[in-house]
Amino acid sequence: MTERVNQFAVTLAQLNPTVGDIDGNAAKARAARAHAAGAGADLVLFPELFIAGYPPEDLVQKPAFQAACRSAIEKLARETADGGPAMLVGTPWVEDGRLCNACALLDGGRIAGLRFKANLPNYGVFDEKRLFAHGPAAGPVTVRGVRIGVPICEDIWLEESEDYENVVETLAETGAEIILVPNGSPYARDKGDVRLSVAVARVTESGLPLVYLNQVGGQDELVFDGASFALNGDLSLAAQLPAFEESITTLHFTKTGDDWRCTGPVAQLPEGDKADYAACVLGLRDYVGKNGFPGVLLGISGGIDSALCAAIAVDALGADQVHGVMLPYRFTAPGSIADAGELAGHLGIRYEVLPIAEAVNGFGTILSDIFKNLPPDITEENLQARTRGTLLMAISNKTGLMVVTTGNKSEMSVGYATLYGDMNGGFNPIKDIYKTQVFRLAALRNAWKPDGALGPSGEVIPPDIIARPPTAELRENQIDQDSLPPYDLLDAVLERLVEREEPLEEIIAAGFDRAMVARIDHLLNIAEYKRRQAAPGVKVTRKNFGRDRRYPITNRFRDKGEPLPEPDETLLSGCSSASIDAFEG
DSSP states (O other): OOOOEEEEEEEEEEOOOOTTOHHHHHHHHHHHHHHHHHTTOSEEEOOTTTTTOSOOGGGGGOHHHHHHHHHHHHHHHHHGGGSOOEEEEEEEEEETTEEEEEEEEEETTEEEEEEEOOSOOOSTTOOHHHHOOOOOOOOOEEETTEEEEOOOGGGGTSOOOSSOOOHHHHHHHTTOSEEEEEEOOBOOTTHHHHHHHHHHHHHHHHOOOEEEEEOEEEETTEEEEBOOEEEOTTSOEEEEOOBSSOEEEEEEEEEETTEEEEEOOBOOOOOHHHHHHHHHHHHHHHHHHHTTOSOEEEEOOSSHHHHHHHHHHHHHHOGGGEEEEEOOOTTSOHHHHHHHHHHHHHHTOEEEEOOOHHHHHHHHHHHTTTTTTOOOOHHHHHHHHHHHHHHHHHHHHHHOOEEBOOOOHHHHHHTOSOTTTTTOSSBBTTTTOOHHHHHHHHHHHHHOOOTTOOSOSSOOSOHHHHHSOOOOOSSTTOOGGGTSOOHHHHHHHHIIIIISOOOHHHHHHTTOOHHHHHHHHHHHHHTHHHHHTSOOBOOOSSSOBTTTBOOOSSOOOOOOSSOOOOOOGGGGTTOOHHHHHHHHO
16 A cells, blocks of 8 residues: 655745835745745745844834734735745734734735744843733644644744743644744854754654744844754754855655655855854845945055955955045054055955045144143044044045944954044944954955855955054054953953853953953943944854943943852841742832
8 A cells, every 4th residue: 555645845935134125025025935836835934024124123113114014914915816835924913902923824815824923032132022922822824734833933942931832842732743933043153053953952842844944134233144944853954055145945845654854955054254254244235235325435454454344345245335545644554555555456446545644733733722731642542543534434425335344342342442533434344253353254265255255266365464463553663462462362351251241250260360351351341331332233243242232331330350259048038039029020
């Protein structure tokens, strides 16, 4: 007797939506559905909140925005009367006066089902508990006779507890055969391993095949890397979509007995520094493109930070959309001027040299009476940086080009940057890249470039730029180590302070000099007001400045580098949890 075999095809629309571009996102959905129809698919899956763009933040609270998203979903639903593939589309949805993060099943000319996100993330870059109402952990939806479970993003990330439901377990218990998960999961280094481990845990619990669909593209500081994948019920990798690019891919499921098994393509993914570089390129490309800038402008100093940013900009936008300007003063070394010109030549960008001595000296003349009898200090150094910032912003104002600011995470951490000077700009592709990694990425780019990069292959950053000791060139013979610890030590301490939030005592116990750790911590604390005024930039680490790490500017707390005090539990005698809850409420 021949065993019955059933077929089911799902098209994964790993696409790049734009927040607020409801019509544009709907057009992408239509194009993906047409592609799916040509591939014989039964269903098209789109990422989380696709019709709105993710994350919509407080925009989603506007009634007009909610209504526009619903209207677009209803229009798409009516179009499915043509008998083509069904669609699972992420959208905000108001149900009984409650705003939900939803996924709508569109089929047969109608909205055939709605599923709401049950577990709302409220950590790191996420703030969904403030925006959305908690939805029920509902059962599967049926598409062409197949029962599909639709947990939304965070619904698969959390173990069951008194606060969270195991949505996948509920779906398995109510008859789901295949799990399809729409996601809006931002990139961070090694995030793919974390996603895979989460998916493996859910497949292990349920025994069901699982498809993890992630969006791709830049949205302000966040970059979504796509890298969608599918696992079979035996935990084998069934499919892997590429990272950092759109992909419309159809997966084919075959049912033998009670088990569904998937087949699909398996792409190779960039890892480590290569993935970080690709994220910086995509983040800058989408920030410029989605905000309508005609191109970018940046100061080319002959240093490694601006060189790396220039390479990223050309890879993101093409040489014709990048304008470099060298702004030398009397402390600018001839080698820096030569290296800046060589870099511009390698990249093929428009490049000009505008000496700033006349402007700096003019400011000095204007301020001479006020500064009379006061010794020269860092003020005069900062005046050079602010002159450069003013000139770049003037060119930006005249041409419409967005200024790319080029400070790295090490500098932003300790305030080694000038407000209204080198911090001027609209976006910073290396804001979350420590200085030691800047060197690695520069060397990497000379030997490799990511798929889809628009810049030239081969050596684009002159080796002298990578080899030269870093310097701001704001005074004679200045190098960064005059003011900062060596970058390998600085970055190691900063990673512990910023990403891990380690107490000073633990860092010192790990072998770092006490005075150096205390000084770095002091600089980190007092630079918060500068960081609050910094341009947004691509997030690549576990904790970036901005969405992840939100510290008060006015803050008197300081870690003294001493052993942490033990809590005195005796003070809680007679204090019930109910009374604590009442106090906190």
